[in-house]
Amino acid sequence: MSKQYKPSTPKGTRDFLPTVVQRRNYIFDTIKTVFEHYGYQPIETPAMENLETLTGKYGEEGDRLIFKILARGEKLNKALADFNQTNLTEEALRYDLTVPFARFVVQHQNDLAFPFRRYQIQPVWRADRPQKGRYREFFQCDADVIGTDSLRCEVEIVQMLDNVFTKLGLPVEIKINNRKLLTALAAYVGEADKLIPLTIAIDKLDKMPLDKVLADLDNQGFSAEAQTKLKTVLEAARDLTDSAALMDKMEQVFAGNADGEKGLEELRYVFSKVKTLGLETSKLRFDMSLARGLNYYTGAIFEVVPRTDEQVGSISGGGRYDDLTGVFGMPGMSGVGISFGADRIYDMLEARDGFPKNETAGTELLFVNFGETEADFCHELLGSIRKAGIRAELYPDASKMKKQMKYANDKQIKFVAMVGEDEMAADSVTLKNMESGEQELIGKNELISKLKML
């Protein structure tokens, strides 16, 4: 290696320093705890999947963005000798948690109890062009229940979202729509065969004015009449912020359309249960302009946005699907899932200083090292302190006091204990609160109870 080599991580990937890991774990643990309260259990899948498991599942762009593993040894040599690009790789890094989950359910179907509630918090990799807030390695936090079409699951998804964001101290709006209403809408405007371009167009409404979206549809061959009808419906959807009023309005629009009526019935069910059960801090809102790009959704779709003025976009999303596992040979498995965007949640909590100090703290107590005899006294004390569950350390060297105090400061350690000849003679320690600067002499037997109180 050349001397000029400057250590770095690959483009679009990150190291996480201790404070960041602790804060990220606080987010993950909060989400996990809620998932588990609802009966969801963790699974893990390998970072690599067979290439054939992944290809063709994420569209053409997705195929291009999958990280592939280079073949090794004989296989690599043969592929190169044969000019056979295909054989250069057999495995790839997982691109999301949904396809591996589908593969997992099919592969282990005989070992799972259905309806199967799983959660999964693991990194995924995409060879996207890195930009602010978009990384090539990032974590997804998914929960899915598969093997039931009960709408109670949708109700519980809303409850889980409310629980998580209440615990995190983030007031949110949970937007809900139903894919059946989009199908109905395409039929209503006379373009039933153009559901996918319609979905993609509606998905852009939060970033683009309605007129521009309609102009795009004009280019895609939507008739003038279709555009006029769409404009009326989407304007009503935008202006009617009251969900009940919007549902009434849509009932008129979709009268006689089976998809529309079914979609509204499902929506009304979720709203009615959520109303009875109550939400803590979140607000549920019916949003006709919510589309979500993924084509496998067939029923309810969700998206969560902060209720503050922050422009962070959606911080969670999900929906109901009817056939996630069909592609792996197990058709007809209905399910519903939700995914949390940990990076955006992190940024929001950081911006509002929303991480609880205690749950993301490192060492709580540092013993200053004044020399071998004093260190022995402290080292012996450490045993019972650690046993009491207190994170504590002894500075390993008898370095200058200033250096040791700087270490305590840098590591944001709240308490520093000093033991010199006087303290040893009195079987005590001098305890300094690094935040207030106060210090006091405490008998060594009182130290633990004192620390637990503070």
Added chain:
Amino acid sequence: MSKQYKPSTPKGTRDFLPTVVQRRNYIFDTIKTVFEHYGYQPIETPAMENLETLTGKYGEEGDRLIFKILARGEKLNKALADFNQTNLTEEALRYDLTVPFARFVVQHQNDLAFPFRRYQIQPVWRADRPQKGRYREFFQCDADVIGTDSLRCEVEIVQMLDNVFTKLGLPVEIKINNRKLLTALAAYVGEADKLIPLTIAIDKLDKMPLDKVLADLDNQGFSAEAQTKLKTVLEAARDLTDSAALMDKMEQVFAGNADGEKGLEELRYVFSKVKTLGLETSKLRFDMSLARGLNYYTGAIFEVVPRTDEQVGSISGGGRYDDLTGVFGMPGMSGVGISFGADRIYDMLEARDGFPKNETAGTELLFVNFGETEADFCHELLGSIRKAGIRAELYPDASKMKKQMKYANDKQIKFVAMVGEDEMAADSVTLKNMESGEQELIGKNELISKLKML
């Protein structure tokens, strides 16, 4: 994809089902808690590293076993057009946690408080031939303190090992040696320039009889006199199971040899402190035949084996190094680290039924679904039950009782609550203990305190 496609994970990789994840997390959490009690803090590095960060760090075999990422787009096309194999890849999956840690320390040196205590629990990948207990993806759990040569860190490593294995209920022997003694041994037998083959040979002593190891050294050019001297020392090392007696013996052997005297002084320091501080369930033993293959160790080396008759080999290991970060341009950083083998610990705990039931459990309570009205009653109860921290669910469909009970059994749920017309009229639930078969009628307000008691 062809219909015949049978979903599977890539060779040497594994899916983890819920019970296994929960049990693995129990091991990781136990280790993490101990690490944190000693002031170690978590870091995370990306799954991928720049290829140049990894190559040349693990020897020739290591270079061959690294999983490389295939280049994409233009770069790939150019590499193929140029017949340039080197440019087929720029990134690779991490092979261990030590090299990424060294890269991390150098890269972030201005943001770290030294001595820096970090732990890291992440998967690594090696394209080894898979066999029983050896996987291509597996987790490493490492803790290191870097930036101090204080021997107190070695003492604390022994204490941490004792804490972890005591908590896990696994009585172990902690073997310790010192690389300086191996240097001294090479000099003592007159083969100071053959330290590396000597280390490799000694490392085989737990799998091979002494005579065979000596024969191997004969082939490597060790003199007859060297072999005789080695035989005497290694036989004494094998037969003197008392650490103090073995240290006395080695003191005679290495008298006047600076490395030997320093190594023994370091060993005596660790033994004396450990004796004062005490170990809970582990035993510390000086083992002259412990060598550990890695060349970067320079002082104490550790290895942990179960004290039972299980033939699982070592379940933890580590040591002191003087220059981990020099290769990345930051020389002279001394440190000491330890690594836990989670897969072997898992197998041992499983074999002895050693996983605590409570800490690895999923759902605790299932409400049977008898229909919409009853389900509404249960769904409302669930709110306060989950808020009380109890993992509970309602079966989402009003399926046949038998199917729902099978689900509870398959998921090993301990309590099932049944609510029919009678229970609703009495504002109660019938609670069934699935282990004992007992059931009783409980007022809905008593349910939580009842469950918390059980």
